Amino acid sequence: DVQMTQSPSSLSASVGDRVTISCRANQSLTDFLNWYQKKPGKAPNLLIFGATTLHSGVPSRFSGSGSGTDFTLTIDGLQPEDFATYLCQQSFTSPWTFGHGTKVDMK
Amino acid sequence: EEQLVESGGGLMQPGGSLRLSCAASGFTVSGNHMTWVRQAPGKGLEWVSTIYIPEITDYADSVKGRFAISRDTIKNTLYLQMRSLRPEDTALYYCARIVLGSGYAMDVWGQGTTVTVSS
Numbered sequence: 001d002v003q004m005t006q007s008p009s010s011l012s013a014s015v016g017d018r019v020t021i022s023c024r025a026n027q028s029l030t031d032f033l034n035w036y037q038k039k040p041g042k043a044p045n046l047l048i049f050g051a052t053t054l055h056s057g058v059p060s061r062f063s064g065s066g067s068g069t070d071f072t073l074t075i076d077g078l079q080p081e082d083f084a085t086y087l088c089q090q091s092f093t094s095p096w097t098f099g100h101g102t103k104v105d106m107k
Numbered sequence: 108e109e110q111l112v113e114s115g116g117g118l119m120q121p122g123g124s125l126r127l128s129c130a131a132s133g134f135t136v137s138g139n140h141m142t143w144v145r146q147a148p149g150k151g152l153e154w155v156s157t158i159y160i161p162e163i164t165d166y167a168d169s170v171k172g173r174f175a176i177s178r179d180t181i182k183n184t185l186y187l188q189m190r191s192l193r194p195e196d197t198a199l200y201y202c203a204r205i206v207l208g209s210g211y212a213m214d215v216w217g218q219g220t221t222v223t224v225s226s
Contacts, residue, residue, distance in 0.1 A: 034212040043201055043219060044152070049212035087152065091211035095167050096154040 002027055002090050006099035013106040019075040023088035028068045032092035034074045035057045035064055038085045038101070046071065047086075078104070109133035109215050111185075111202050116220030123192050123224070129185040129202030129217055137180040140205035142213060143187050145198035145222075153198075156187065157205070170197075192224045 003026040011048065013019050031051040036044035046055045048064035051071055061076045075082055083106055088099040116164040127143070129136075156166045156176040164176050175188040180184040185202050199221050203213035 032210045034210070036213075043203075043216035044213070045216075046206070046212055046214045049206060049209040049214075053209075055206075055212070055214060089152075089212075094157075094165050096157075096211070098152040098154070100151045 001095055002029070002097050004090055004097050004099040006086075006087055006088060006102050008102060009100065010105065012104040012105055014107045015078055015080055017078045019078055019082075019104060021073045021086050023071045023073070023099050024065075025069045025071075025090055027079050029071075029092040031067050031091045032090055033064075033066070033071045034089045034091060035062075036083075036087045036089065038087055044087065051103075075104075094106060111204065111215055111217035113200065113202055113217040113220035116200065116222045118223045118225065119192050120226050121193060121224055124188070124190045125192065125222060126226075127187040127189065127200055127202075127220055127222070129187075131183050131185065135180070136178045136183055136185050136203065136204075137224075139207065140211070141176075141178060141185045142203050142205055142214070143185075143200060144203060145196075145200045146219075147195070147198040148219065150198075152191075155200070156212075158185070189222070192222075194224050196222060197224050198222060 005024045007022045033051045035048040038044045085101040086102045110132045113213045142157040158176045173191045201219045201221040204215040206214045
């Protein structure tokens with residue numbers, strides 16, 4: 001199975017900050033990498049698919065980059081509603097696997 | 108509004124069977140790849156099963172041979188038939204739609220239904 005490693009596991013930030021979250025795979029995914037936001041008690045919310053494509057309705061402060069094994073999610077100008085856990089997921093090969101998440105909380 | 112609503116979860120004894128349902132509205136389950144994902148207590152998300160267009164299915168090794176994914180086009184509902192349940196199947200089960208042309212990203216999710224397997 002493809003192992004997905006996210007870093008950091010948690011971070012503290014303030015409204016307006018630029019936040020970057022890393023996701024690394026133990027094999028190449030080309031660009032089959034997706035990012036989700038998850039809040040407690042809620043289902044995941046798709047942010048980015050194909051490593052870089054912003055899902056419809058997602059604010060433009062979210063962006064994704066990377067290919068192969070190294071990927072980054074950037075939030076440019078953190079908003080109060082962005083405090084949440086962010087997960088990466090590979091859909092390159094079965095079984096699809098998720099990272100363990102990066103929790104973004106308030107500094 | 109595009110929506111998924113799961114049902115059918117509950118408390119089951121090991122070895123038991125359960126069928127989860129996922130009713131769709133605002134789109135058709137027959138026109139989309141659909142998937143089940145679960146989250147065990149205190150753990151991360153785990154992909155369980157996918158049904159593609161056409162009717163090709165795929166399963167995680169942990170459930171292969173015990174779970175079966177299917178859909179009813181008339182009822183517009185996705186199912187997960189679970190047999191030979193084990194304590195490690197205890198989880199919140201989500202159904203989700205896979206965005207066509209997205210490289211298999213999941214864009215519409217249900218709220219989840221809880222399965223507890225315990226004696």
